[in-house]
Amino acid sequence: MFESQDPKIAQQRKDDHLRLALELPTVARDFFEDVRLVYHSLPELDLEDISLATSWAFHDHSFPFYINAMTGGSGKATHYNRQLAILAREHDLAIASGSVSAALKDPRTVESFQVIRQEHPQGFVLANLGAHQPLEQAQRAVDLLEANALQIHLNGPQEIVMPEGDRHFSQWLTNIEKIVQHLPVPVIVKEVGFGMSQETLQQLASVGVETVDLAGRGGTNFIDIENQRRKHPNFANLLDFGLSTPESLLESLPYHNQLDILASGGIQNVQQVVKSLALGAKGVGVAGHFLKHLDREGYEATHAYLQDWKETLRLSFLMLGCRNLQDLQQHPLVITGQLQEWARARGIDYQALAQRP
Numbered sequence: 001m002f003e004s005q006d007p008k009i010a011q012q013r014k015d016d017h018l019r020l021a022l023e024l025p026t027v028a029r030d031f032f033e034d035v036r037l038v039y040h041s042l043p044e045l046d047l048e049d050i051s052l053a054t055s056w057a058f059h060d061h062s063f064p065f066y067i068n069a070m071t072g073g074s075g076k077a078t079h080y081n082r083q084l085a086i087l088a089r090e091h092d093l094a095i096a097s098g099s100v101s102a103a104l105k106d107p108r109t110v111e112s113f114q115v116i117r118q119e120h121p122q123g124f125v126l127a128n129l130g131a132h133q134p135l136e137q138a139q140r141a142v143d144l145l146e147a148n149a150l151q152i153h154l155n156g157p158q159e160i161v162m163p164e165g166d167r168h169f170s171q172w173l174t175n176i177e178k179i180v181q182h183l184p185v186p187v188i189v190k191e192v193g194f195g196m197s198q199e200t201l202q203q204l205a206s207v208g209v210e211t212v213d214l215a216g217r218g219g220t221n222f223i224d225i226e227n228q229r230r231k232h233p234n235f236a237n238l239l240d241f242g243l244s245t246p247e248s249l250l251e252s253l254p255y256h257n258q259l260d261i262l263a264s265g266g267i268q269n270v271q272q273v274v275k276s277l278a279l280g281a282k283g284v285g286v287a288g289h290f291l292k293h294l295d296r297e298g299y300e301a302t303h304a305y306l307q308d309w310k311e312t313l314r315l316s317f318l319m320l321g322c323r324n325l326q327d328l329q330q331h332p333l334v335i336t337g338q339l340q341e342w343a344r345a346r347g348i349d350y351q352a353l354a355q356r357p
């Protein structure tokens with residue numbers, strides 16, 4: 001759980017999450033390797049023609065990637081949130097806080113969240129909260145960060161593996177519906193690394209959700225993190241639980257007219273961003289990879305790294321002959337291997353992707 005009853009336990013957990021997210025190895029497999037973009041040799045474009053702009057959650061964004069929810073609620077969290085927010089400001093990126101629940105319970109931790117707004121005063125900032133939280137708390141979380149939108153996280157598997165975790169999920173959808181209906185800012189429902197199925201997307205759309213972050217398997221794994229925090233029983237056999245990010249993107253194909261799709265989970269390079277966008281994402285979230293880069297290489301190197309991402313993205317669009325996101329989302333791509341097996345088993349029309357535009 002990103003939330004806790006006891007402020008002391010909550011702070012310890014925040015620090016454990018940061019430490020373990022940094023320590024645990026990155027998943028060796030690239031789940032995107034079964035997504036192949038078709039290359040054409042005559043792009044008929046110049047670099048100046050390219051736009052990376054996108055729009056999601058009723059807002060225009062200059063770049064199609066953002067810094068996803070990570071932390072808040074402890075001293076270390078303040079340090080990382082400050083640096084991440086400065087990076088977001090310098091690069092004109094949207095940024096999400098970690099779960100604001102800690103600050104709603106313990107005013108001493110408010111600073112560790114508000115530092116994001118202080119450092120990124122004009123930016124698109126998302127507050128984050130669990131799906132069981134009532135509307136009033138959602139409003140408080142938004143107010144605290146002067147947030148432009150709220151992320152509601154779905155983290156059932158994490159709760160299950162956490163000894164002190166929640167075991168009551170029956171009211172989540174009803175609660176989400178209430179928040180979506182009454183909160184005056186856009187609501188994004190996000191996973192935390194276990195992906196989303198067509199059935200989940202259908203449920204969310206049916207209660208009025210308009211933006212989702214698929215947050216699939218492939219990067220930070222909260223079953224692994226929580227499993228390291230407990231002694232018994234061991235949940236290591238659940239480590240491959242959930243849908244990968246490309247599987248979730250395929251699952252989302254029928255929902256592109258109803259939902260703004262954001263992709264995240266295991267994003268570690270620009271090619272994965274491009275493939276996610278080509279599969280219909282309007283934005284791509286990165287959490288663990290940027291955190292690790294910042295922790296290991298420092299602020300200046302991460303600043304340069306983000307600049308590299310933007311330039312490489314622009315060049316990738318050019319290489320593919322795509323002037324903008326709309327073009328990229330009509331670009332043909334081929335689904336191979338295990339991902340194709342997944343699509344076939346789930347009745348997803350993956351062949352139409354290869355025949356585009």
Ligand SMILES: Cc1cc2nc3c(=O)[nH]c(=O)nc-3n(C[C@H](O)[C@H](O)[C@H](O)COP(=O)(O)O)c2cc1C
Pocket residue numbers: 002017018021068069070071097098099128151152153190191192193215218219220221264265266267285286287288289291
């Ligand atoms: C240290 C850390 C803390 C996180 N805390 C939150 C959180 O409070 N709320 C949330 O919705 N997601 C949280 N996440 C999950 C990320 O937003 C993201 O969904 C997940 O890490 C998968 O993306 P990644 O593979 O890029 O890390 C956290 C991730 C990390 C690394």
